[in-house]
Amino acid sequence: MNRAIGVIDSGVGGLTVAHELMRQLPKEKLIYLGDTARCPYGPRTEQEVKQFTWEMVSYLLEKNIKMLVIACNTATAFTLKDLQERLDIPVIGVIKPGARAAIKFTRNDQVGVIGTEGTIRSKAYSNALRKIKAKLQVYPLACPLFVPMVEKGILSGSHAKEVVEETLQPLIGNGMDTLILGCTHYPLLKDTIQEVVGDGVTVISSSEETARETSTILEVHDLLYNGDRNPTHQFYATGELKTFKKIANSIFKEGNDSFYEIEKVSITENQDAS
Amino acid sequence: MNRAIGVIDSGVGGLTVAHELMRQLPKEKLIYLGDTARCPYGPRTEQEVKQFTWEMVSYLLEKNIKMLVIACNTATAFTLKDLQERLDIPVIGVIKPGARAAIKFTRNDQVGVIGTEGTIRSKAYSNALRKIKAKLQVYPLACPLFVPMVEKGILSGSHAKEVVEETLQPLIGNGMDTLILGCTHYPLLKDTIQEVVGDGVTVISSSEETARETSTILEVHDLLYNGDRNPTHQFYATGELKTFKKIANSIFKEGNDSFYEIEKVSITENQDAS
Numbered sequence: 001m002n003r004a005i006g007v008i009d010s011g012v013g014g015l016t017v018a019h020e021l022m023r024q025l026p027k028e029k030l031i032y033l034g035d036t037a038r039c040p041y042g043p044r045t046e047q048e049v050k051q052f053t054w055e056m057v058s059y060l061l062e063k064n065i066k067m068l069v070i071a072c073n074t075a076t077a078f079t080l081k082d083l084q085e086r087l088d089i090p091v092i093g094v095i096k097p098g099a100r101a102a103i104k105f106t107r108n109d110q111v112g113v114i115g116t117e118g119t120i121r122s123k124a125y126s127n128a129l130r131k132i133k134a135k136l137q138v139y140p141l142a143c144p145l146f147v148p149m150v151e152k153g154i155l156s157g158s159h160a161k162e163v164v165e166e167t168l169q170p171l172i173g174n175g176m177d178t179l180i181l182g183c184t185h186y187p188l189l190k191d192t193i194q195e196v197v198g199d200g201v202t203v204i205s206s207s208e209e210t211a212r213e214t215s216t217i218l219e220v221h222d223l224l225y226n227g228d229r230n231p232t233h234q235f236y237a238t239g240e241l242k243t244f245k246k247i248a249n250s251i252f253k254e255g256n257d258s259f260y261e262i263e264k265v266s267i268t269e270n271q272d273a274s
Numbered sequence: 275m276n277r278a279i280g281v282i283d284s285g286v287g288g289l290t291v292a293h294e295l296m297r298q299l300p301k302e303k304l305i306y307l308g309d310t311a312r313c314p315y316g317p318r319t320e321q322e323v324k325q326f327t328w329e330m331v332s333y334l335l336e337k338n339i340k341m342l343v344i345a346c347n348t349a350t351a352f353t354l355k356d357l358q359e360r361l362d363i364p365v366i367g368v369i370k371p372g373a374r375a376a377i378k379f380t381r382n383d384q385v386g387v388i389g390t391e392g393t394i395r396s397k398a399y400s401n402a403l404r405k406i407k408a409k410l411q412v413y414p415l416a417c418p419l420f421v422p423m424v425e426k427g428i429l430s431g432s433h434a435k436e437v438v439e440e441t442l443q444p445l446i447g448n449g450m451d452t453l454i455l456g457c458t459h460y461p462l463l464k465d466t467i468q469e470v471v472g473d474g475v476t477v478i479s480s481s482e483e484t485a486r487e488t489s490t491i492l493e494v495h496d497l498l499y500n501g502d503r504n505p506t507h508q509f510y511a512t513g514e515l516k517t518f519k520k521i522a523n524s525i526f527k528e529g530n531d532s533f534y535e536i537e538k539v540s541i542t543e544n545q546d547a548s
Contacts, residue, residue: 024407026407027408
């Protein structure tokens with residue numbers, strides 16, 4: 001099955017999902033679309049998120065993708081069910097893979113979830129967790145400073161540690177043995193977060209888990225690529241490329257033999273692709 | 275979706291998968307069938323394994339199961355593909371979930387796999403791993419003493435540690451950062467194995483990973499139970515119940531609110547169900 005996996009995100013956060021897909025499914029070709037011109041989606045209305053997401057999906061369907069990964073928590077919360085019903089290819093979001101991993105890892109049924117204010121307010125993780133295992137105790141916490149910090153490239157060091165320590169204070173010592181990174185930016189802070197919460201807490205990257213479940217779903221639908229290849233991936237962004245390229249290069253630099261091309265595109269008539 | 279998940283195994287090893295299903299999917303009802311009268315399947319011919327597995331599957335299809343879990347490495351190796359093609363319910367085996375988890379966990383692409391002689395000889399794990407990620411270095415090792423030891427209830431202590439240490443010697447210091455427990459009996463030795471291989475190696479239970487993927491596949495097929503219940507599970511065995519009950523009770527004793535009933539049954543005309 002030669003066709004590519006489509007990955008959409010409001011911006012750069014989904015690049016951590018793309019990176020995990022490259023690492024865990026090295027023969028699969030990716031086509032990524034980040035709507036950087038209109039990100040972040042967090043403060044957008046539901047109507048806007050739905051419309052923007054459909055525009056991204058339409059663009060990737062034209063590229064004949066075999067599966068769609070919604071690598072954005074906000075878009076997952078608002079559009080996953082609808083997309084699963086309307087598309088005739090498999091569709092996966094980032095919320096349930098993280099929830100299922102947490103259920104697997106926790107031994108005391110006490111799970112923390114950190115994310116943007118929008119994701120935490122949506123209760124998407126709490127609902128996904130407790131729908132499967134009602135007796136779970138869930139500790140949600142919004143971490144509004146993490147995304148801006150990651151986008152500035154501050155991932156470790158004393159300043160990062162200070163912000164992480166201060167933000168996560170309400171969770172420290174609460175008894176949780178598992179913490180879900182419920183935002184695709186946060187895996188870039190994983191080492192710092194792990195240091196702050198301590199070795200007794202399993203830190204779950206929803207990006208890693210989404211890539212793992214993409215692998216499962218491709219196999220279930222007999223869609224895995226069966227030959228041998230080192231694919232060249234396509235990355236598209238709707239906004240300026242400078243920051244996008246910088247973050248992509250910093251995420252992809254390690255342990256990665258893949259090639260990728262980055263291009264600015266217009267996905268609506270009003271956007272300027274020049 | 276009220277219907278039960280069917281779980282088949284040649285004997286008692288699959289009880290670790292059942293336990294993980296109860297833990298990770300506490301609202302789901304299980305119907306388990308262990309062919310204890312004819313186990314182990316390891317030394318059987320392919321023809322026999324196929325026939326016995328079909329007999330178990332037919333018995334569970336009569337119970338109107340919504341999904342089938344093949345909780346036996348030998349049966350997975352010989353029948354998974356065929357069952358996936360012929361049944362109109364989802365079918366999952368124990369090999370690929372463990373392989374996918376290892377690909378997710380390994381950072382240096384060096385993965386050990388331990389299992390029975392039959393499983394190691396079949397190369398099922400090496401093939402599953404390298405089909406997805408060709409550059410993985412796989413270290414397979416048969417551990418023929420582990421199953422008899424577990425079935426005698428020797429799971430920890432100095433004797434267990436000695437046997438595990440001696441058996442795993444060829445893998446120690448080989449550089450692997452991930453080890454797959456490629457036999458459903460082995461999770462009962464996980465603590466001892468972890469101690470022997472050291473904290474630098476992630477030990478993967480294919481039972482935990484199979485339960486996790488069962489959760490994924492039920493959701494993808496919209497087959498999850500949506501209400502609230504504490505189901506009573508049915509366990510059937512074709513042979514004598516004394517050892518079966520003893521092992522079931524020891525596996526299920528911890529952290530489990532479920533009820534279960536154990537019964538001896540005949541699945542062929544020649545077997546005595548009295």
